[in-house]
Amino acid sequence: MHGIIESLITELTRLPGIGRKSAQRLAFFILSMPESEAMSIAEAIRKVKQTARFCSQCFNITDSDLCEVCSDDSRDRHRIVVVEEPSNILVIERTKAFRCLYHVLLGALSPIDGITPEKLKINELVDRVKNNGVQEVVIATNPNTKGEITAQYIKEVLHPLGVKVTRIAYGLPMGSDIEFADEVTLSKALEGRREL
């Protein structure tokens, strides 16, 4: 019954944290929304899938060759914050602690899962540091085992280049995920970074 509503409910349950009851609630809400608002949700999903790609310099999400951060001339280009995922940039930007550049690794080292350094954007980071007068690399990988291994590995490959390599401070509880940190904790962690 309700064929079209049922399909919307089924589609919505694909999303994380959306069970059958939430999906049902969302579906009937969508049904009651002004058509233009519902359409602009559909359009935003479509657009993100059709135009999203990785920034050719830092691997942030963008819809053009360089992302908005990389193409912003007012940024401090001497400092690069290294993160695991594009979504981490959003969280760090919100702290307003830095106005710098980023580098997204697109993951963290995990030899057991076959995630070796070549699978991540580490060589690309080394090239950026070599060629662009970078003075400090702030490693903001997650404060868990994979993130730590990744930070240590990057510290080692950057060592010959003489660049300052720092690690975001442990204001974050160990074993957690940077994604869910509150802004104050994350700001403190950025301030308290220490050299590796």
Place this chain on the structure above:
Amino acid sequence: MHGIIESLITELTRLPGIGRKSAQRLAFFILSMPESEAMSIAEAIRKVKQTARFCSQCFNITDSDLCEVCSDDSRDRHRIVVVEEPSNILVIERTKAFRCLYHVLLGALSPIDGITPEKLKINELVDRVKNNGVQEVVIATNPNTKGEITAQYIKEVLHPLGVKVTRIAYGLPMGSDIEFADEVTLSKALEGRREL
């Protein structure tokens, strides 16, 4: 930054129960989904908005003139369950307690908010009862003040027609919403219905 992601996040926060952090999580999940899956979510939203209308008989949601329930010949056509909203039908269907027809009022009486009987599909219910050999009308409006007033009102307008009018039993806690009832409670409430 992340223009397209930001717009998707903003769009998603329009939905009920989706705050900024959940929206962010959903947006990055959508970004990582296979394109076809994300597109079919967008398509389901679009389709629901473009094709959904009310059943001309019972005011359920449908994409044709009669809804799937009304056009199902195997249904018991002597009994009509009256609900406030189309979404309530889905919940009642899931109990499998009845294989009957429905009538959606599209709201509940609330004189204080200007919701008078003419604003609801009550006349249409009376016409159905008059013309279609209905033997029982089960009133399944919400067990709260508005739902009770609505049930009493319907009982009165149907009285001259001599049809049996029953009210869903109070297995449901008072003041709650039928939308969030579990199936067992709702089944029991349907079984224990009593004549008004």
